[in-house]
Amino acid sequence: MRFADLFRFAAGGLRGHRLRTSLSVLGVGIGVASVILLTGLGEGAREYVTGEFASLGSNLLIVIPGKTETRGLAPLISVAPHDLTLRDVDALRERVPGISRIAPVAFGTATVKVGERGRQVLVVGTTREMLEIRHLKMATGRFLPRDVRDAPLCVIGARVQRELFPGVNPLGQIVRVGEWRFRVIGVIAPRGVSVGMDLDEVVEIPVETALRLFNRSSLFRVLIEVRSHGALPEVERAVIDVLRERHAGQEDVTVLTQDAVLSTFNQILGVLTAALAGIAAISLGVAGLGIMNVMLVSVSERTHEIGLLRAVGATARQVVGVFLVEAVLLSTLGGCVGVLTGLGAGQVLERIYPDFPVHAPVWAILAAIVVSGSVGLLFGMLPARQAARLDPVQALVGRRT
Amino acid sequence: MIELAGIHRTFEVGGQPVRALRDVNLRIAAGEYLSIMGASGSGKSTLLNLLGCLDRPSAGSYRFGGQETAAMSELELSNLRRHRIGFVFQFFHLVPRLTAAGNVELPMVFAGVPPAERRERAAQALARVGLTPRAEHRPSQLSGGEQQRVAIARAVVMRPSLLLADEPTGNLDSASGREIVDLIEGMNAEGLTLVVVTHDPLLGARARRQVRLADGVVVADEAAGVRGAASGVARGRA
Structure with missing residues (x-):
């Protein structure tokens, strides 16, 4: 079977259920959009702080009376x-x-x-x-x-x-x-x-x-x-x-270099970005479950079709392929919708708070699309397997619903 | 072309073994026109599924074109269904989102036939069943008889040697049913082996050879009239 045909057949399956398709696309979209937006916020915060420090000039030493053991942030109270x-x-x-x-x-x-x-x-x-x-x-x-x-x-x-x-x-x-x-x-x-x-x-x-x-x-x-x-x-x-x-x-003095302060901020904000991305990833996982649910419903609704495909000579592997491609298509579509929504929302935020740039890093955008695709692959596996395991005889029995 | 020897098929239903077929022996020669009749529950659908390689026997030997199917992998069986066997069902089983032409192309899609060739062969098959003007209609826009003709076009588009029809007229009015029967009998006349499963005695009686099942056992296998003798000759050639 040619891949283009597999793709077209799977896409046709999605087109057949517009509402269901758009809802699961929306689910993945929200997950991906939140990844983009939250990492964008974290990354924006980092850029903001970095930019502020750069405005101080990069060859700066700050001398503070009093000695502290920790390097990094300035001590708030120090006894000199x-x-x-x-x-x-x-x-x-x-x-x-x-x-x-x-x-x-x-x-x-x-x-x-x-x-x-x-x-x-x-x-x-x-x-x-x-x-x-x-x-x-x-x-x-x-x-x-x-x-x-x-x-x-x-x-x-x-x-x-x-x-x-x-x-x-x-x-x-x-x-x-x-x-x-x-x-x-x-x-x-x-x-x-x-x-x-x-x-x-x-x-x-x-x-x-x-x-x-x-x-x-x-x-x-x-x-x-x-x-x-x-x-x-x-x-x-x-x-x-x-x-x-x-x-x-x-x-009895503390000397801070710009670099030390900056790298501490970078570290903190890097962790923050990762944490935000983690939170967003959860919603992506939930969207994956949504896809699995949709695909399971689709399999049980299309038992006749699956039986027929088997009767006209589709192999079990081809049936798996059809449903997997459908799931990946769903989730990747959601990924693209999410990226656009996330970037759009970032633009709006930036319009409202011009001081605070929301810059979703390129890695986060690419990762969101790749991850959403793999979410489809992962959560589509079970329904696809189930479709392929259907007994063609049973699948063909009875009246079309 | 087809040799069934000592075929048994047993299902588990609620923990109880149900013997759907018992010691079925059947030889079908190329070009034969055979009907399988029996009351519901007599095992005729089970037999049809076995013949179509959708199901495997619990015991016994099924040779298709001289090859033992029990030794075939799932992939080889799919290949056999794809190239050698066409199915026609009582409820048509067209894919509702595809056009008539799209449905006819379906077996070729899964066989990897290039699109241009697919379109041409689907158009020929639709012309053969007289549905050229309906090629771009979806199943919901077609009458039952037209849907069944699309299904027949789909069943023969891969040029199989065996056409299995499961109550092909069971869901049609008598006029459409007559058209369908004429169509598949015409294909049989051109050399396609035709097996019709039905509980309709009128339809069953049209076949040159009639097999009767009861409780999973072949109770009668007789040639009808003078044409039966011809069928015997055909069997001899196989």
């Missing part, structure tokens, strides 16, 4: 025996040759007021180098001036500007942070959330001013941009050495 100070930053800049830029960060929350209008925001104390390291863009005005560490100047985020200065040019205006007064010299272009910090909702002021404002002696962290990616380990070691020497021989 020695403060990480601006003098440490200066020493690093002078003594570690691989550093291209270095930005100290002090950090706190405060109420920012303009007249009677006020709101709680993050206040970041830093220097001009922050602008370059984090690739910030200005909407209007300028960032903190170079080499200024203590001045009553501030740069505000886009949302802060919208809420405190609605319809007013903020440049040159005065804002109060706590009891202190700052002149606005610039607005940061809107950018959205960047690695856990909403840059639209910050007020940035010179670092030394911030330390005094919050009455702190230690920096929150230090961002270091290294000249080349290859120099990262070398610079990391030099930074630790310099700080150990300055901190009475104690290694």
Whole structure:
């Protein structure tokens, strides 16, 4: 028997029962669509996080006061025996040759007021180098001036500007942070959330001013941009050495590389994607049972036809072939429907949440189609066998229903 | 062409053995016209299924064209059915989603005949049963007589040497039944061996040789009239 004929005959069998066929196609379709969509979500999350880190620049070292044993995510609370100070930053800049830029960060929350209008925001104390390291863009005005560490100047985020200065040019205006007064010299272009910090909702002021404002002696962290990616380990070691020497021989800082943070996120999100795919796979399995059910019904309904096929000389193997091809056709059709639906739903999601890309990986699409095909093969086996085992004599007896 | 010797067929029904055929001996020569008659339950359908290689005997020897079928594999039996035997059933058994031509092509589909040749041979077979204008109709659009003619076209399209008809007129009005009988008798006249199973004495009496079954045993095997002698000669040649 030619394969094209087998295919056409099986397809004809499906066409004979449009409703039943479309329902089982739908079942597989939903399973496959959820595989595509959920892996797309997981993969989108991974890309999103990766993209956010890339926006920081890839040659970045982050120095955090306090030593933790685990590498990876930044410790939330750390007790540092020695403060990480601006003098440490200066020493690093002078003594570690691989550093291209270095930005100290002090950090706190405060109420920012303009007249009677006020709101709680993050206040970041830093220097001009922050602008370059984090690739910030200005909407209007300028960032903190170079080499200024203590001045009553501030740069505000886009949302802060919208809420405190609605319809007013903020440049040159005065804002109060706590009891202190700052002149606005610039607005940061809107950018959205960047690695856990909403840059639209910050007020940035010179670092030394911030330390005094919050009455702190230690920096929150230090961002270091290294000249080349290859120099990262070398610079990391030099930074630790310099700080150990300055901190009475104690290694009391944690240095995170971008790569370490990123690979941790990658791992977590990779596991998440796999878990989502697993959940989706269950629905694919359920769809497989649906196919098996449909095929079993089809076999019992078509006993006459099977008997007839045997009478006109179809071998048992050809009968198995007919029903297997039908099952695989059903499930593969479902797979294609599912891929299209899943991709379509991803597009819709992306339209609604533009920040959050839903990218079903190519492997997931291919796997979904292959798996749905094999689901048909697997779950079609039993009904097909049953069809072939039918006694042709019994199958031909009696009136057609 | 066909030699049955000491054929027994026993079924298990509810744990009880039912002896559907007992010690059946039958020789059918090429070109014969034979009817198998008997009351329902007499074993005539069982015999037909055995002749058609849809079923195997519990004991005894069935030689088709000189070859022992008991020694054949399932594949060889399928091959035998495909090329040497045509079936016509009481309830036609057409595939409802296929056209008349599609149904006639079916045996050739499973035999792997190329599509162009299939179409040509199906058209010839349909012409032979006078249904050329109906070739593209589905079974539901055909009358009972037309459906049975499609079934006959399907049965002979592989040019078998044996046509087995199980109550071929049992589901038809008498006019359509007459047409069907004329058709298959015409094919017999052209050399096709014809075995008709029926409990209709009028139909059975038309055959040149009549076999009667009762309780699984052949109780009569007689040639009808002068033509019976001719059939005896034919048997002698086989």
